[in-house]
Amino acid sequence: MREDRRISKLAALAASGALVLGLALPASAGVESKDQLILTIHDWTGQYITTHIMGEVLQKAGYNVKYQQADYIAQFAGLESGDLHVAMEMWETTGKQAMEESLKTGKTLDLGETGLFAIEEWWYPAYMKEKCPGLPDWKALNDCAEAFSAPETAPKGRYLGGPVTWAGFDDERAEALGLEYEVVHAGTDAALFAELQSAYQRKAPFLGWVYAPHWAPIKFEGEWVEFPKYTEACYNDPKWGSNPDMAYDCGKPRGWIKKVGWKDGADKWPCAYEAVRNFKLDNDTMGNLIAEVDLEGRKVDEVVLQWIKENEGTWKSWIACSQ
Amino acid sequence: MSVTGSTRALRDGARLNPWLAAWLAALVATLLVYQLRDAWPWAVRYPRAWNVPLSVWISDFMKWLINDFDLGLFTFKELTRSLSWLLDWPLVTAKGLLSSGFSFSSDPSASIVVERVSWVALIGVVAVMGYKAGNWRLALLVGGCFGYLAVFGQWDSAMVTLSSIVIAVPLGVALGLFVGIAGFRWRRFEAAITPILDLMQTVPVFAYLVPILFLFGFGPVAAMIATIIYATPPMVRVTMLALRQVPDEVVEFGRMAGCTSRQLLWKVQIPSAQPGLMVGVNQVIMLSLNMVIIASMIGAGGLGFDVLSSLRRLSIGQGLEAGIAITLLAIALDRLSQAFANRPPPEHRRQELSWAARHPYLLSALGILVVAWAIGLVWPAMHIYPETLEITTGAFWEELVEYINVNFFDELEAVKTWLLLHVLIPVKRFLLQLPWVAVIALLALAGFQLGGWRLALLVACLAGFIAVTGQWAKSMVTVYLCGLSVMFAALIGVPVGIWAARNERAHRVVQVVIDTLQTLPSFVYLIPVVMLFRVGDFSAMIAIVAYAVAPAVRYTDHGIRQVPPHLIEAARAMGCTRRQILWRVQIPLALPEIMLGINQTIMMALAMLVITALVGTRDLGQEVYIALTKADTGRGIVAGVSVAFIAIIADRLIAAWATRRKRELGLA
Numbered sequence: 001m002r003e004d005r006r007i008s009k010l011a012a013l014a015a016s017g018a019l020v021l022g023l024a025l026p027a028s029a030g031v032e033s034k035d036q037l038i039l040t041i042h043d044w045t046g047q048y049i050t051t052h053i054m055g056e057v058l059q060k061a062g063y064n065v066k067y068q069q070a071d072y073i074a075q076f077a078g079l080e081s082g083d084l085h086v087a088m089e090m091w092e093t094t095g096k097q098a099m100e101e102s103l104k105t106g107k108t109l110d111l112g113e114t115g116l117f118a119i120e121e122w123w124y125p126a127y128m129k130e131k132c133p134g135l136p137d138w139k140a141l142n143d144c145a146e147a148f149s150a151p152e153t154a155p156k157g158r159y160l161g162g163p164v165t166w167a168g169f170d171d172e173r174a175e176a177l178g179l180e181y182e183v184v185h186a187g188t189d190a191a192l193f194a195e196l197q198s199a200y201q202r203k204a205p206f207l208g209w210v211y212a213p214h215w216a217p218i219k220f221e222g223e224w225v226e227f228p229k230y231t232e233a234c235y236n237d238p239k240w241g242s243n244p245d246m247a248y249d250c251g252k253p254r255g256w257i258k259k260v261g262w263k264d265g266a267d268k269w270p271c272a273y274e275a276v277r278n279f280k281l282d283n284d285t286m287g288n289l290i291a292e293v294d295l296e297g298r299k300v301d302e303v304v305l306q307w308i309k310e311n312e313g314t315w316k317s318w319i320a321c322s323q
Numbered sequence: 324m325s326v327t328g329s330t331r332a333l334r335d336g337a338r339l340n341p342w343l344a345a346w347l348a349a350l351v352a353t354l355l356v357y358q359l360r361d362a363w364p365w366a367v368r369y370p371r372a373w374n375v376p377l378s379v380w381i382s383d384f385m386k387w388l389i390n391d392f393d394l395g396l397f398t399f400k401e402l403t404r405s406l407s408w409l410l411d412w413p414l415v416t417a418k419g420l421l422s423s424g425f426s427f428s429s430d431p432s433a434s435i436v437v438e439r440v441s442w443v444a445l446i447g448v449v450a451v452m453g454y455k456a457g458n459w460r461l462a463l464l465v466g467g468c469f470g471y472l473a474v475f476g477q478w479d480s481a482m483v484t485l486s487s488i489v490i491a492v493p494l495g496v497a498l499g500l501f502v503g504i505a506g507f508r509w510r511r512f513e514a515a516i517t518p519i520l521d522l523m524q525t526v527p528v529f530a531y532l533v534p535i536l537f538l539f540g541f542g543p544v545a546a547m548i549a550t551i552i553y554a555t556p557p558m559v560r561v562t563m564l565a566l567r568q569v570p571d572e573v574v575e576f577g578r579m580a581g582c583t584s585r586q587l588l589w590k591v592q593i594p595s596a597q598p599g600l601m602v603g604v605n606q607v608i609m610l611s612l613n614m615v616i617i618a619s620m621i622g623a624g625g626l627g628f629d630v631l632s633s634l635r636r637l638s639i640g641q642g643l644e645a646g647i648a649i650t651l652l653a654i655a656l657d658r659l660s661q662a663f664a665n666r667p668p669p670e671h672r673r674q675e676l677s678w679a680a681r682h683p684y685l686l687s688a689l690g691i692l693v694v695a696w697a698i699g700l701v702w703p704a705m706h707i708y709p710e711t712l713e714i715t716t717g718a719f720w721e722e723l724v725e726y727i728n729v730n731f732f733d734e735l736e737a738v739k740t741w742l743l744l745h746v747l748i749p750v751k752r753f754l755l756q757l758p759w760v761a762v763i764a765l766l767a768l769a770g771f772q773l774g775g776w777r778l779a780l781l782v783a784c785l786a787g788f789i790a791v792t793g794q795w796a797k798s799m800v801t802v803y804l805c806g807l808s809v810m811f812a813a814l815i816g817v818p819v820g821i822w823a824a825r826n827e828r829a830h831r832v833v834q835v836v837i838d839t840l841q842t843l844p845s846f847v848y849l850i851p852v853v854m855l856f857r858v859g860d861f862s863a864m865i866a867i868v869a870y871a872v873a874p875a876v877r878y879t880d881h882g883i884r885q886v887p888p889h890l891i892e893a894a895r896a897m898g899c900t901r902r903q904i905l906w907r908v909q910i911p912l913a914l915p916e917i918m919l920g921i922n923q924t925i926m927m928a929l930a931m932l933v934i935t936a937l938v939g940t941r942d943l944g945q946e947v948y949i950a951l952t953k954a955d956t957g958r959g960i961v962a963g964v965s966v967a968f969i970a971i972i973a974d975r976l977i978a979a980w981a982t983r984r985k986r987e988l989g990l991a
Contacts, residue, residue, distance in 0.1 A: 071951070081540075184858055193637055204732075
């Protein structure tokens with residue numbers, strides 16, 4: 001952390017220089033440290049919004065907030081070393097393993113749930129129900145395999161899974177449940193939703209992995225397939241469920257979205273960390289905010305500021321410790 | 324293998340061509356190994372138990388390097404972090420100047436004391452630079468490019484991108500120049516760095532992003548370092564080549580004039596090598612802008628981030644506008660740097676002229692800055708381009724793609740399905756079933772025929788590395804995807820190149836098209852392609868062909884234009900028709916050059932692999948991408964090096980062939 005000290009020394013020098021010149025510095029109600037508190041941003045809108053709401057609240061309390069782009073999983077290296085400080089969205093469905101590994105190092109902290117609820121499952125557009133009336137029950141899938149097929153997979157159906165890195169165990173699920181489907185992996189969710197939009201425009205067959213909170217289930221009318229309900233035993237114990245020889249014969253877990261932080265930051269900015277812990281939103285609020293940005297094309301900052309203005313009571317209670 | 328092929332081979336073999344006999348024997352042996360696949364399964368499919376856990380070793384080494392390596396006074400990580408702290412300064416300064424302004428405080432809520440350069444002023448300044456370096460047409464072009472940024476609402480992001488480019492490019496050029504000079508001075512140094520340069524150019528960037536993040540921290544500096552690693556190698560190569568090509572007479576003259584060796588280098592050799600060096604500068608600029616998207620994934624922000632985030636929302640039009648902004652920045656910077664390099668040497672003027680009269684351009688640029696700043700104080704539109712005047716064509720592009728999608732999907736689908744079932748899938752199956760032992764042997768045989776036993780040993784070792792580290796199946800998928808893409812790129816690119824070489828107007832149009840294809844981020848057209856052709860190998864192949872076709876066109880065009888005119892004269896004198904001249908004289912003589920173009924096409928195709936992994940291919944590119952998202956250093960580097968080795972095998976074999984052929988044609 002040698003450089004950090006050097007930077008802060010220089011910053012102090014610059015600040016004192018500014019004072020000598022008689023320039024007023026903004027009044028900041030006694031925050032613990034004026035060092036940059038770095039929040040990570042990733043590449044999906046929802047995370048961008050939660051992070052900017054948090055950042056805006058911290059700034060109002062006088063903290064020196066910086067946003068830094070970082071990869072969703074690769075950021076743990078930075079959170080452990082203190083290069084990055086707070087990550088606002090770690091999904092149980094996609095990031096649980098990486099998060100647990102990182103917590104084990106003792107260098108990161110679990111900062112609690114965001115109140116948002118991750119749903120991800122096999123999804124189809126509403127018009128497919130005409131061609132496959134048995135849905136949303138998963139048992140209907142095999143009867144409709146032909147309807148969901150593509151030339152290169154026929155007579156098997158085609159299921160477009162999420163990126164391989166967002167472990168979803170779809171290959172295993174298809175095999176365990178005896179589904180006559182070929183699992184194709186999209187490299188990124190951008191490619192996946194491009195295909196969904198294309199199919200939707202033509203009212204063509206589509207069966208793929210869709211998650212919420214996200215703009216897609218808001219923009220496109222459709223439903224999630226209902227698999228046998230997820231339990232931990234289903235993933236760990238082959239004997240569980242309809243297939244006695246294989247695990248994964250059930251749906252996907254639905255789960256929390258948590259905040260994670262650099263451990264030493266809790267000593268450096270106790271009140272800011274408290275505020276991050278207090279941060280809570282629900283899926284409806286989030287869905288509406290995402291829709292305003294992605295579907296109506298408004299700017300993130302604008303949408304965030306409007307929320308801040310309209311919900312003063314909510315966020316003031318998060319940051320109560322600074323008053 | 325068809326029957327006619329083998330009988331023809333037999334007939335030729337009867338004429339006692341030893342190479343043909345050797346190839347025939349090798350192919351028969353391959354077939355034999357394949358037939359014996361039940362007895363010797365290890366010869367067909369590389370056994371998992373033989374894998375060398377190199378990726379684990381690399382990851383462990385990396386951990387040690389970051390956590391424990393102590394250089395005595397400080398640790399290795401402290402060293403790299405200080406370096407990134409140092410590099411942060413110019414970056415922050417450039418960003419303050421162009422993008423954020425200066426507040427002289429680490430607190431972002433502090434008010435800005437010095438405003439950034441306004442859009443009017445910057446457009447004015449680049450136009451003056453264009454006029455100084457070239458003429459009013461260049462001024463108009465450069466000013467127009469920057470005008471686009473303001474009018475289409477790309478200004479803020481473009482300035483973030485520009486501020487990292489204006490630091491990364493000079494650093495890359497300077498670094499490349501110095502390493503190149505060292506390579507020029509000491510042959511042994513050149514021999515040592517050549518393989519490193521090969522790796523720097525062919526290992527996919529994603530493979531080394533993770534270690535860079537560990538060592539240099541998250542943020543724009545890490546992104547800039549990755550950009551420099553990627554963009555510098557051509558500068559090194561070009562420097563060595565250009566310095567060697569300085570005519571001996573010039574160097575002799577410098578020596579006779581009594582130059583010291585330092586004077587000789589800086590006053591004689593480098594100035595006379597300047598046109599060549601500028602090719603390197605151009606490459607550094609182009610490659611740096613190529614990196615904008617990837618750099619934005621690890622925190623550089625700017626236009627790259629805009630492209631990615633609009634495409635995630637499927638705002639194709641917005642993504643395209645941001646992508647075009649990157650292309651226009653590349654064009655403006657490239658044309659400006661070319662013009663500055665090609666300026667005639669300064670005339671010696673009489674000294675009595677005043678300072679102002681000697682520097683009219685500098686003065687007018689300063690004037691623009693001051694005037695724009697002053698007007699900006701009372702009229703804010705001068706300073707920040709008013710949002711109400713911004714235009715966008717976004718909706719148009721989305722409607723266009725939707726129209727094509729709804730009306731022509733079935734036709735497109737039919738073509739795609741036919742190609743998939745009759746070309747792509749059979750080739751993939753064939754390659755995956757080839758015994759790895761036989762592939763290595765055939766490669767070695769090709770190496771031996773084209774370049775002797777040293778080349779044979781090299782290609783066998785490189786291919787062996789891929790097998791030993793357990794990458795064989797994914798490598799074969801890579802070879803299939805790239806091989807077919809290169810074939811299609813050649814089928815399109817070579818005829819277009821021939822056409823452009825023989826028709827001046829076509830030449831100009833084609834130039835613009837391939838320049839755009841090379842600088843427009845491929846992600847921009849990848850998403851519409853996925854909408855029309857769905858996720859899978861076919862979409863990936865279209866993207867690879869679009870990106871990799873450029874060198875096939877360029878080199879063919881160049882090769883045919885380079886055919887000595889007296890040979891064409893001679894052919895014409897003998898009464899050849901235009902068609903005969905093309906087929907009997909121009910194409911055969913240009914073939915070595917065309918093959919080098921194909922070689923470059925292969926390199927570009929391999930470079931695109933990582934991007935196509937984003938639309939779901941299952942090859943080495945995907946392996947590298949997975950390693951990136953899991954922050955697994957070893958896995959990424961091993962897969963990345965395997966990609967590089969495929970590239971190097973192809974490069975060495977083709978280059979050996981081209982050299983031999985050139986010698987036979989008397990061109991070398």
